[in-house]
Amino acid sequence: MVVFKKIKCFEVVFTDPEKVYCGGDKVTGRVLVEVCEVTRVTAIKLLACGVAKVLWSSASQNCKQEMEYLRYEDTLHMEDQPTDSDGSVILRPGNHYEYKFGFELPQGPLGTTFKGKYGSVKYWVKAFLERPSHPAQEARKKFEVVDFVDVNTPDLLSPISGKKHKKMTCLFIPDGHISMSASINRKGFCEGDDICISADFENTCSRIVVPKAAILAKHTYLANGLTKVFTQKLCSVRGNHIISGMTDSWRGKSIRVPKIKPSILGCNILRVEYSLLVYVSVPGAKKVILDLPLVIGSSSSGLSSRSSSMASQTSSEMSWVELNIPGTPEAPPCYLDIVSEDHRLESPTARLIDEFDNICDSPIFMYAPEFKFMPPPTYTEVDTNKNHCVN
Template identity: 75%
Template structure:
């Protein structure tokens, strides 16, 4: 539907005469079609854009055109019962070395809901178990998946947006995450109802196993355009903290001296040639995970004192000069 509202009154027959030397302004209105519209989007293999084009046609003169881009946001409400329900999954992988069984690696994870908005924190509860002979590293990442559909062809583009990692897990041990968080940064809302484009998000919880493929656990996410529970609770917490006055805070007492380093490090933990895992390349597949550091011993730190030795030395030097 396309209508215009002239500021100049029309004639009796409804026509408007534009007289030379005068300025005329018209207010146009355009009603978007009912039903789901694709959200404005720009990606690697395509984009969804909306434009308003205005043309002025005059007899015996070239047509003048101008267009203006505008954004369309298809609302995604994350407060529906489906998106407020928890999401959980688990997976297990058997590890082998030269066709010889070498134990297994398992991961199970759960998040409290499926729908999130920008700035929300995703709380992850996960359990990892490693019974193989290798050191594994658990990680979690928010991944975007763009699916382009056109002319019977499909293109898929995936991108890792943010990532957190845990401590390495040695053979025969396990690790648990309880409330480990990863923040949802500024993202376009999920696009699920468009027949030419889909924008989906996943929380990947995976374990890097040296010499083998990762074990990947995917939990679906829906990024919405309306505030969710996490954002409201976060704003309430920030408001409460801002109302506190600094005069109500009690200064802590002077810290106690730390224990001696040699007293808290057992003798059996002072390795002559420790094996240090190479964890700088978190997503390497076949790169070696061990390096051998030169021999060293844990050296004790200097003794604890509340007096700065540098200040004392400077004062002694000044007294000697005087």
């Protein structure tokens, strides 16, 4: 039985562990080594890699493809550390040894760090500690890279629009039509931006329809000449029901871009694309869908619409704060402060899957949903002049 000498500490540490790198940035750090006993080290080698990988299983074969963005190799040395003729060094217990490293990322387009259902883009640094008559010991550390996508280009600042018209039938009998047109003021957005939608809807069929909008992510994987597509609804908003013979319009209807990765458009085996779907849910028929492509960038698109609205709201609220009106009765207690957490009405959230689209969206007869909540708290004011309670 062979007993190998143990290494107390062997790890990779980046100079800025939280940094997200771009093409051309320099990645720096140290390889830390501590030993339990006197140890001869022949070499400390470094390998930095960036790889896009696609993998899934089909009925007949395993589809696999890789694309390399980065590969850097180096042998590290310590300053002021005596070496033998073969380049090996003697490490002694109780000392902390640091091997510094640094390399630049390629200037060309890099794939943004990404992990999807059938593929990923990963970057890492791996260090190898080599000793005589011992297997090489490894230490690995990941780092994040983002491909710079500027949404302030003329192409992405241009408005986009579209129209959709569909004739409806009921048991093969013509049943009017659904028409809609929608537009947004630009194509490129960043995380946290508000997308303002202008849209017009017309319903001449006999059914009650519901207009909606959603941000959709589309992941495309390519391997062995085959393509795998995965789509996911990220967030959505909805409008009012439109009864037969009526129209509706959206002016300033907005949907916020959630926390998502920038678009990946330059990779040959993996693409991440986004789109804004404006659609109408029709009972007993397929949805009428209008697809407006989006590009999610990594640079700020400037002052978003919500920033200005928040600023105006803040100034409005401050003007009320400055008004010190004597004799103003105290506000009633907040309902959310009194009612227990279990009975609070959740704020509207985006449905990630389409499974709820057909539930209570387009009833034959309009009705208000029933919510079972606790009754509001009793509000009591004390009249200081009459010294009795007024309910």
